[in-house]
Amino acid sequence: MLNKKNIKNRIKNRGMTSPELILAIMMLSTFTAVFVLVTEFISGFFQPLNDEAREEFIKAEKDLTDVLQDHITINETIDKVIDLFSQPGIDRSYFVNLSCTSLPKEEWDIPSLESNFPKNYQLCIKPAFPENSYQSLQKMESRPGIYILYAKPINGITFNSLPLRRIFCRPKPFCSL
Secondary structure, three states: OOOHHHHHHHHOOOOOOHHHHHHHHHHHHHHHHHHHHHHHHHHHHHOOOOHHHHHHHHHHHHOOOOHHHHHHHHHHHHHHHHHHHOOOOOOOHHHHOOOOEOOHHHHOOOOOOOOOOOOOEEEEEEEEEOOOOHHHHHOOOOOOEEEEEEEEEOOOOEOOEOOEEEEEEEOHHHOOO
C-alpha cells in the first residue's frame, strides 16, 4: 500500500545526473554553433564582397533620393498636366510634337507647373487611342482619345526610382465615367 511518505520519496527531485548535464551542454553548444554559422552565411548577402563593390555601394548611397517625395511631386505634376491636356481647347496635333522631358514646365510650355520635377525622371505622353477631329466628336461619329502619361526613371528601375503612369481621356466633355 502507498502512503504519503512513500509517494513524496518517489517524486523527490534530485536534479540532473552527470550524463544528462553533459548531453544538455553538448546540445546547447551544437545549437549555438549552428546558429552562428547560419547567421554568418546570411550576413554575407547583405554586405559587398570586396572593396570595389563597397565603394560602388557607398557611391550609390550618396545618390539616393527620397522615392516617396519624388512620387508625390510626380503625381502632383501629372494631375496638373492631365487637367490641362484634357481640355477641348488643346489641338490633338499638339501631342504629336511632345517628346519625353525632365523639364516639362519649360519644354512643354506649361506655366501652371512648378519647376521641382525630379531630375532623375522623364515625363512622357503616348496616345493609346488618339481622338478624331472635334467635328466628328460633336456628331458622335467617333470616340474621345485615350492617352498614357508616364514618368520613367532616366537610369532605369532601381530600388530608389520606380516608374509611374496615368491613363486619361480627352477631350474631357466627351469622356464619360
